[in-house]
């Protein structure tokens with residue numbers, strides 16, 4: 385096969401138009417650094433892909449500082465509490481009154497992505513949608529490259545001084561970093577649902593139940609995200625609306641605390657809880673950010689927030705390297721991001737453990753359930769434990 389002609393040669397190639405890639409590209413454009421974003425999906429697809437919703441104070445401050453908060457400031461809703469429902473009763477934690485007294489802002493990820501694409505256009509940035517990266521190379525050379533395919537499967541070659549791998553947990557960039565990741569497959573699967581119905585309370589609700597975990601996360605006045613732990617081999621088609629709402633009623637203890645308002649289920653997908661950490665998150669002139677650098681379960685709402693934090697750190701380092709040739713920030717990129725990743729992974733794992741006590745009659749499962757009960761009890765009885773929880777829950 386002849387080598388395809390290089391159709392673009394730029395300072396930074398950004399792979400992926402999710403939160404990481406779009407924040408990075410916006411910051412680079414604002415700093416006068418030329419970049420091109422390659423995204424395998426269409427613009428309509430990425431602007432409608434509903435995922436995260438909970439932004440940490442650090443993410444909000446960062447987006448605001450860089451003029452990326454127009455929609456967020458208008459439509460984002462302050463959120464400051466979560467509750468656990470279990471056989472031990474109901475425990476509400478108002479984290480605006482705990483620890484460093486911070487709050488989340490609820491703003492659906494697809495709206496943030498839509499805002500970031502529009503702003504990048506205003507800043508003169510370029511996104512090539514429907515362009516799937518297939519391979520990358522030359523990472524130790526002055527001109528690394530990427531091979532991609534456009535919508536009609538035409539091969540293309542792009543070159544740049546640096547490549548930012550922001551193509552998510554299943555992208556190709558991470559496969560170009562030659563390290564064996566630290567991995568945990570939690571053996572847990574969630575049915576992730578979006579319902580056209582208001583949430584049953586203003587809180588995030590975590591149902592810790594013998595039949596499996598259930599969660600409720602408010603998204604907007606008439607859209608709510610729900611999660612239901614299900615068998616790993618389950619087929620989403622087996623979950624009709626009645627089965628879903630009955631399971632939510634049971635596990636969120638509707639009899640005691642009120643039933644969720646029912647409405648059409650507008651989206652259902654399976655999320656397998658799997659965590660993966662790369663160290664380092666760079667190789668040669670390739671730098672990973674977001675889910676490409678670490679896959680993290682949605683149990684503590686950290687993924688999008690890590691993506692934004694890493695994108696900002698990378699934008700600073702790339703800006704200095706391109707403008708002044710100073711690569712010190714790039715050399716220490718992994719060292720700066722990994723403490724954030726480790727902390728987020730540790731807390732997400734803590735949450736997974738808390739929310740999924742093992743089922744079964746064997747003595748080990750029973751013992752593990754006692755530990756989870758003790759952990760919930762200590763959240764209710766120990767102020768210092770509540771402060772610890774609050775700081776980790778809203779922190780990145």
Ligand code: RFL
Nearest residue numbers: 400402403404424435436437517551552674675685687688
């Ligand atoms: P993304 O958003 O996955 O974007 C990566 C982009 O790269 C594109 N891509 C490619 N492009 C070109 N060539 C290729 N070969 C490519 N391969 C992939 C993809 O099409 C995509 O557009 O990664 P990024 O930017 O790192 O952002 C990460 C976040 O999206 C993710 O961590 C969060 O959504 C996780 N998450 C949550 N995070 C939070 O902080 N708060 C939450 O409340 C929250 N809720 C969630 C979540 C994730 C969920 N799912 C679906 C796993 C709820 C759910 C259900």
